[in-house]
Amino acid sequence: MNIGIDKISFFTPHLCLDMAELAEARNVDPNKYLIGIGQSKMAVIPPTQDVVSMAANAADKILTPEDKEQIDMVLFATESGIDNSKSGAVYLQRLLGLKHQVRVVELKQACYTATAAIHFAHGHIAMNPDSKVLVIGADNARYGLATKGEPTQGGGAVAMLISRDPQILAIQDDATYWADDVMDFWRPLGFDEALVDGKYSTNVYLEFFKHVFKEYQDNTGFDISKFDAMLFHLPYTKEGFKALKIAIEDADPTVAARLTHEFENVRRYSNQIGNLYTGSLYLGLLSLLENSTDLKAGMRLGLYSYGSGAQGEFYSGLLRPGFDQNIEHEAFQKVLDARKQLSVAEYEDVYNSRIKISDKTRKLDISTDPAKFVFAGVEDYQRQYVVK
Ligand code: CAA
DSSP states (O other), X not given: OOEEEEEEEEEOOSEEEEHXXXXXXXXXXXXXXXXXXXXXXXXXXXXXXXXXXXXXXXXXXXXXXXXXXXXXXXXXXXXXXXXXXXXXXXXHHXXXXXXXXXXXXXXXXXXXXXXXXXHHHHHHHHHSTTOEEEEEEEEEEOOOTTSTTGGGOEEEEEEEXXXXXXXXXXXOXXXXXXXXXXXXXEOOTTXXXXXXXXXXXXXXXXXXXXXXXXXXXXXXXXXXGGOSEEEEOOSSHHHHHHHHHXXXXXXXXXXXXXXXXXXXXXXXTHHHHOOOGGGHHXXXXXXXXHHOSOOOTTOEEEEEEEETTTEEEEEEEEEOTTTTTTOOXXXXXXXXXXXXXXXXXXXXXXXHTSOOTTOSSEEOOOTTOOOSEEEEEEETTEXXXXXX
């Protein structure tokens, strides 16, 4: 039975920052951000959006009444959770109008967990072929102002519907994974911003890729020529490019050129949004689907997922017949182009205005946020969501 990604959609808020302007404000050569890190714009998350509202905005675009009837599990992958007890998934049951006969869970292992969720969904559907699982990867990638991590921020949510006979990508049973207890990136309880050993995290990401990709090749007998596109977790797009260079170092020049060309389609949206943490790898999939003109049914995509702390995984998926039927060329580029570009001072104001853990009751002005689902503030520490 083919099981995999039936539908995919994405949401990022309506605000962004130009990386060249940020570089200028931080006295950095703009080419360090634009070329060295590989980011041209960065999503700015207003206080009126959090992982729950962003997830609802993403999922709402793809779910039909029939899907809602069949979804019996919601797996919410995030490392920007808004509660130590209640899962982000349970808010979605109400906001999206899902039935009550549904299992709702939040999962955590840094940026890796949407991949874990897809595999858990795969197992669930193998046992319950008529069910569908909603997988969310939603995060607000947030480092301190004027820190080295600042240019690698971003945020948004990817929503994926996992089912049998999927329209887009059939997940293959070929994953290789590797875990090790390392301190490359973490966010202690009570901290709003991540702490990171930046250079070390970059190196661990690449070392884990070497482990899982070698084991994958040993297990399957597939070399790099078997792949039609390679997708990577993209904390910043240059990082995925470094992993791609490792993957193609012994490749035939035609294969290397083809994969390098497709990687530009994979990273196009991330380059304008920044890090998404859990959703990043799958934003790359959406970007490839909407921007490549060479994809065909049956082609094999390689996916490298990484979550600091750390977990790496490599697996593949095969494009399904008719995979592009509901994909509109460059559709999301229009959404990105319509965003409001902030000045650095405005971005810093937005950055500093988010709800804090200590806020017991605070109402947010939702009138300037055009999204359908918004976070309206807290009342007695209870989060308030509004459907416009
Ligand atoms: N023109 C062109 N390139 C330039 C340049 C210029 N004027 N100036 C610098 N560069 C290049 C550098 O040569 C370097 O390139 P290489 O990586 O190819 O060597 C690149 O720009 C970055 O320069 P630095 O290494 O000096 O940058 P930095 O010290 O400011 O740190 C960073 C960069 C480590 C990515 C930092 O932004 C950071 O810590 N980010 C957060 C952590 C992160 O994203 N880690 C990635 C792996 S962890 C993960 O995947 C989980 C997750 O999502 C966080």
